[in-house]
Amino acid sequence: MTAIDPALRATRTTCAYCGVGCGVLATPDGNGGAAISGDTEHPANFGRLCSKGSALGETLGLEGRLLHPMIRCSNGVMERVAWTDALDHVAHRFHHIIARDGPGAVAFYLSGQLLTEDYYVANKLMKGFIGSANVDTNSRLCMSSSVAGHKRAFGADTVPGCYEDLDEADLLVLTGSNAAWCHPVLFQRMLVNKQRRGARIVVIDPRRTDTAGDADLFLGLKPGTDTALFSGLLVYLADNGALDRDYIERYTAGFEDAMARARSIAGSTAATALATGLAEKDVAAFFQMFANTPRVVTLYSQGVNQSAQGTDKVNAILNCHLATGRIGKPGASPFSLTGQPNAMGGREVGGLANQLAAHMNFTPPDIDRVRRFWKAPRIATHEGLKAVQMFEAIARGEIKALWVMGTNPAVSLPDADAARAALGKLELFVVSENVRSNDTVNSGVHVLLPAQAWGEKSGTVTNSERRISRQRAFLTPPGETKPDWWIVGEVAKRLGFGAAFNFNSAADVFREHAALSAFENGGSRDFDVGALSSLSDEAFDAMAPVQWPIRAGEAPRPRLFADGRFFSNDHKARFIAPEVPVLRTETTAARPLRLNTGRIRDQWHTMTRTGASPRLGQHLPEPFVEIHPDDALKSGVTDDSFARITTDYGQCILKVVVSERQQRGMLFAPIHWSEETASDARVGALVAPFTDPYSGQPENKATPASIVPYEYVFRGFALSRALLALPPQIWWTRVSVSGGHGYLLANNADLAGWQSWLHAAAGDDLAEYKDVGGGVYRAASFSNDRIETCLFVGPARDAGDWNVVKSLFAAEALSNDQRRTLLSGRSMDGLASAGPVVCACFGVGRTTICDAIAAGAGTAAEIGARLKAGTNCGSCIPELKRLIAQAPVPGADSDQRQLATASN
Structure with a gap:
């Protein structure tokens, strides 16, 4: 463990990953790293962290970091330049393209990992002053269907509930959400509710994920049939006296149309079962649970959102909660689980192409209001292009300049090869990043701008329950890295908009963002943090996590809509009649x-x-x-x-x-x-x-x-202190390992080719073992008593034990016996392989766990008591349970053992 100087103090910040928004305590080690632990005082996690959050300290190194501005020269080579030159170039090229082709010819593509302040300044520049709404975000790929569903139903993009509802619900319905893996801190909170209060859990998913391992009922529905399931539920609620007629009458509109459509989609329990591919008894059990349990939270995530019918799926869920009045009440609400750390903050400032800042829209009153507040005469007057359409417009040559900030669309967009090809057509392609190389950067970037990373930058993020938290710097920014809001602001100044972008700190940006949220609001809009608009720099630095709305003179409200007041013009919620669900893509004999x-x-x-964490790669x-x-x-x-x-x-x-x-x-x-x-x-x-x-x-x-x-004839692995340029025509994947880089390999080449490649990569001073007849080649080079590079190749599993050799590679020095026996690929001195890691939080391997089970650990809790596995974030507990179920039963014959495994 890294020794921490007692003089170095812990900084309270927020995790860099999912939308749970966990509080983190980061204590710098004085050498560019930090010890990471959960913040016990943060209301999102109360000290818990998942495996990814626990490993944040392993990701703070500078290897591969972009530290200086770079511009592609006429010879195609990226060269370091001064900030002034890079910013002048970006502004000049943007100005030229806008003057020639209009503001619609330029675009920004942002990220849910930006801070709210970064998002705000980028959105203000593009929509307010360049005059185009072509600014979208990778959050479009994660939760925009929830945004659209909320706006259709509530009149605003509002999450009604809070995390405390997970503690107070009597029924938790997870649909399209593998929360055990993707939101494990919240899922463990649900399991505590199940254990202490007897809450039941229903999991709805085409895959039997690890989340389903703790479900009281699993509904493995056919893909794309969520709308049918929840339409059938709405019909069941109506036919079995489970509607809140008073709530529907007083606070909603559109119920009859929605009910008629629901009956046409799934008019009975039997019809719902047929439409979803589920057993009728399971559908009936779910419907009865929902109808008979007043405190229900329905949690939905990418399995619902990432769909060509995602918005209708969201509204089908919301319809059921509105129809029963189960919204904004303790333990009763629909709840969107957000994927990224600041997807919500991006939504607040208009980071999506179809929104204006502060949850305002492209309506004449909102456009005029934002125009006057920003003093922005060129403000965009209509929605811009959403992510997929934006890249299609780039491919057609309609968008000439693109600025990507903190995301990797050449990998993450659908039809990603086409997206990558489109990037190569741009006249100006700018990327703000903290890494020198990724698929997007390597797709013809013209300008690279070094952005600060987590641990170096300062600002705010908003989590899934509308809670704003501070992300604070605890490391000195390396090289010439700058905050994204500063980079955008400097370009804005060079475009002639200096007066509107005179920000000197993240606190300056936040105060303006908060003031706009309250501007001419008066309770008419959901998003209002106006009470924070006058925070001093010191108060901003010390700001505790707080949920919005935070209206001046009012206390924060953890839940919304229980009073029946929504954000539509008539203050009523809307039931939405979804379209009859039809998958856009049909299977064929060629694509079955x-x-x-x-x-x-x-x-x-x-x-x-x-990918920089050895623990997480195992x-x-x-x-x-x-x-x-x-x-x-x-x-x-x-x-x-x-x-x-x-x-x-x-x-x-x-x-x-x-x-x-x-x-x-x-x-x-x-x-x-x-x-x-x-x-x-x-x-x-x-x-x-x-x-x-x-x-x-x-x-x-x-x-x-x-x-x-x-088919591949040979498999194997390589380990090296430095990145390797692997030979062509092989299958490989790179894994971070302690002390360097690991590569898992497969190919059909002959051994001579491998030997020749390794000699070229590592030199001729190699210890080698070669069995031509058996198809085995193993070799290693050393620096003093440490492995420098090694390669193990052979048919099937004959290459050697990856976990054993990886442990030897991590050693600072090998003994003479270890060095002599290294090329056996097996442990010869009691260094047993722990097997693939199951518990990433504590690095506990499968073999170690199976040994504990064989020694009598019969429950996940007993394994935790012996090995600590499963005692932090809990995301490995389902796998622990499977290993227990698969363990040989003492005295059982092979048929019984197979039955025990199959029943898991």
Whole structure:
């Protein structure tokens, strides 16, 4: 563990990852790193952190950081320049393109990992002063369907509830949310409610995820049928006397139309079962639970939002809560689980192309109000292009200049190869980033601007329950890095808008943002933090987490809408009649399966941060595709083999995981790997670019696909202190390991080719073992008594033990015996492999856990008591339970053991 100087004090800040918004205590070590722990006083997490948050300290190094402005010269080489030169160039090129082609020819693409202040200044420049609304954000890919659903139902993008509702609900319905992996701190809060109060949990998802492991009822519905399920629920509530007729009459409109549409979609429990592919008894059980439980929270995330019918799915859920009056009450509300740390803050300042700042819209009164506040005569008067449409316009040559801030659209957008190709057509392509290289940067960027990273920048973020928290700097900004708000402001000044961008600190920006939220508001708009508009710099620095609205003279309100007052013109909520659900993409004989994409437990987005943590790379180190055993048999693929997945848009080669937890007819592949981190795993390139007509959010869950076996003769791994340039025509994935970089490999080349490559990469001073007949080659170079580079290649599993060699690589010095036996690829001195990491928080491997189970640990709690596994964020507990269930039963014959495994 890193020694911490007692003179260095902990800084209260907020986690850099998901929308839970956990408080973090960061204590600098004086060497550019920090010790990380949870903030016990932060109301979002009360000291808990997930595996990713716990490992933040491992991601603070400067390797790969962008530290100076750079411009591509005429010879194609990126060269370091002064800030003034870079800013002058960006402003000059933007000015030229706008003068020639109009403001619609330029665009910004922002990120839910920006701070609110960064978002605000970028939005103000583009919409207020350049005069274009072509400013959108990667949050469009995460939660824009929830935004659209909220606005249609409530008149504003308002999350009604708060995290305390998770403690007080008697029924928790998770739909399209693998919260056990993606929001584990909140999921553990739900499990505490289940254990202490007896709350029941229903999980609705095409995949039997780890979240389903603790469910009282799992509904593995067909993809795209959420609207049918909740329409059927609305009909059931009406037919069984479970509606709140008084609430409907007094506070809502549109109920009859919504009910008629619901009856046409799923008019009975039996019809709902037929539409969703569920057993009628399971549908009935869910409907009865919901109807008979006044305190219900329905939590929805990407499985609902990332759909070409995402907005209708959201409104089908909201309809059920409005119809029962279960909204904004303790333990009763619909709740959108946000994916990114500041997606909510971006929504507050108008970071989406169809919004103005402070939750205002492109209506004449709102446009005029923002124009007058900003003194912005060129203000945009209509919505801009949403993310997918923006990149399509770039491909057509309509958008000539693009500024990307803090995101990697060449990986994350659907049809990602087309998006990457579009970037190469731009006349001006600017990227503000903190890494020198990623797929987007490497797609023809003209100007690179070094932005401060988490730990260096200061401002605010807003979490899923509308709670604003401070993200504070605790590290000295390296090189010439600057805050994003400063970079944008400097360009604005050079464009002639200096008076409106005279910000000297994040506090300056926040005060203006807060003042705009209260401007001519008077309670008519949901978002109002006007009480914070006069904070001093010192008060801003010390600001405690607080939920909005924060109106002057009023106390903050943790819940909204229980009083029946909404933000529509007549203050009533609207029931929405959803369209009859139809998947935009149909399977065919050539594409018989549907590809679902999503996250895994220990990685984040495109791994530019989490990929730097050795701990986080050990649980699932390889890009994979998950398939049901029946589909695997039909397709000829087997577990731990390789397969090629093809759609109409692209293809990948991934490791195969055969699992009964995957639904028949479906594939699942994680989104995280890029061209930077793997050879053939750009899953975004496979996804169809179909979008929801209301939200513009793409359908990431149901692209028609095919799968066929892909054979590799050799497998193996390499470890190196420095990044390696691997030979062509091999399959590889890069993994961060202690002391350097690891590569998991597969190919069909001969051993001579591997030997020749390693000699070129590591020199001729190698210890080597070669078995030509057996197809095995192992070699290592050393620096003093430490491994410098090593390569282990062989057929199937004969290459060597990755975990054993990785442990030896991490050692500062090898003993003579370890050095002599290294090329065996096995432990010869009691250094047992702990196996793949299951608990990333404490680095506990599968073998260690299985040994504890064999020694008598029969529950997850007992494993935790012995090994600490599962005692922090709890996201590994479902896997601990599976390992317990799969353990050999003492005295059982093989048939009984197989039955125990299959029943898990």
